[in-house]
Amino acid sequence: MQNIIDELSWRGLIKNKVPGIENKLKKPITMYIGFDPTSNSLHIGSLLPIILLIHFQKKGHKSLALIGGATGFIGDPSEKEDKRIFLSQEILQNNTESIKNQILRLLNFYSEKIELLNNLDWIQNIYFLYFIREIGNHFTVNHMISKDSVKKRINNKKNGISFTEFSYSLIQGYDFLYLNKIKNCQLQVGGSDQWGNITTGIELIRKKTGKKAYGITFPLIVKSNGMKFGKSEKEENIWLDEKKTSPYKFYQFWMNISDLEIEKYIKIYTFFSKDKIENLILEHRKCPNKRLLQRKLANEITEWVHGNKISKKMIEITNILFEKKNNPFQLLDEKTFISIYNYIPHMILSYDDFKKGIFLLDILKKSGFFSSKSEANRALKANSIHLNKILVKENILINKENMIGKKYLLFQFGKKEFFIIKIE
Template structure:
């Protein structure tokens, strides 16, 4: 049976490992309990988290046990990694609500039945800590000089790093120690921006418990230009269908750059690597077939087969100029809402988040209504702009929305 380490390496997940030979050996021989932390700072996971869920799924399918650690405690502090500004503070109630939402989304890929995976919350041990005891037990093992060289702090030092956030590394290190003591967890995984925090935790276990602990990071989901993927005009590409509809989700993957198709197929689907490489080699018009496979497979994992089929049918109907509009994202309005400008309509119906973005779209010639290009941002929308109470809006070449009068 293939070692999951080799699978993860072949598919392009692994970026850094603390002890490569030992970790590979361990994953090939034993059932390993590992963890990934998720701070519940929103009420949905996004596509960056999805990559980490895929790693959990590969690991679980190979017989290992995942712990999805919800950061109910750490979310009250905020991780400075990869951030230029301090995160906003959340209430305990908000964090708890977000944690519940996460669990439902994890279950799409990770099986929590019969202790096959564990959902833990670091609020259970962090929120009632005695600060002096914590400093004596944990703080004594952290060198401030070393912490200041960590990438996650370096970026923030220019703008100012609060002491609140400076504690984050100690708290994450302590999480690993707690999970090691409670569940025998010996491996922490995370995005590459977590490398310093992961090393700190593994080091703490070695010092406190005199036994080995390991860390592994994966590449962040970036495009061929090195920019983070999963950003849309409306913000993040969410896994919750109320925040990002399955159609929009499908369209995002349908429209990725040609150069990113093979990487996305490897990281975000379970297709065999032979098939991934075959699709990745397609050129010109044929690469569109590979993009359809990518969009369908990722949407199927996140939203289920039925939603993936609907999104695919809607995209094909529009592309072929077909008549089926039922799966295109649709907003209903009343006749009373007519008489506003096209800019107001687009923002009021939440097709775009701001008037400046809507205006820019018009100025760049990227907005059409019922196949007519709109050049006047102040054009007033009336009943005459609707065909049989329906209006089709296209942004750019491939983003469609429909507005219907009730």
């Protein structure tokens, strides 16, 4: 496909677009996407804007990645029910550096030399009076409160919206205006929750320069509860930093995508050609239980985020843990446990606990996977517990004879949850 709009539409990467953008993109233009440093790591939702940057660059356009060193001070109110907690300058600087390094590494993987900017470089030099006179003068309060991100907060009588957050859209709009003047940037791309902020920038450029600017949004990737992945969310995310989400958990997230969604995800999260993806989908549909698409996606995206060495290790660990044909004790030796121990949930217990043996339910409670022995007992009665890949049906006494390599116990809860106990 030569047309970037056709490419993105087929992949399901366009939610909204300004009329006329198709004709504008027939020739190379400059576009940008922003990343606010509200955390020290990106997450899988953040991969979408990076993917968009790469798609545009590959099609001959100029992509700019903008880190919001200034907008991060304020916090975007979009999709937020509560007021954001302000981060200190030191934390924001650390976050900015971490995210910058992640973005550069992800882009360099595909050899895309995309320019990286920080809006703090120009926002910090603006006088407040100049801003409210020269920028704020172009927008009525009526216009501002009509935007969904603001309207939802105003209608929230408990929290409302502060003037600080209210001004966020104007600052983002100014970014677009600045990049339009300095870099001839004519297109801003963002998540669907950014549509109001993007149109503010488009309107500002029109009023200040008389030029036409454009915007495109992509659909947000949401969790199973319908909430979007977000850097400042308190709930658990799938992070790109291996210290926040282990590579094993990262890999398993993709492996566990349902057959209903995997065909959508393979288009969104890979750069495979249309022909290749369509052939993979046809092959997958013939035998879905082999999880061909899930494996392809998990392998591809784990290698991109964590590197080839770790990706191969995750494939090896997955094959070991989910292998059903071979004898468990041929698969699980001490060497194997040493290689996989740090990648899956684990804990250490003392040999003293095993001198007289320790009952299974007591260990299960210690593992933290169950809040009480009664909960663990219910799982046991439901045939949901495996020890060293062998189904356990009663509260057995565990001692050294049950250990692999005299120091490891492998527990499996249900079909997907694994836990290793190391005894030393």
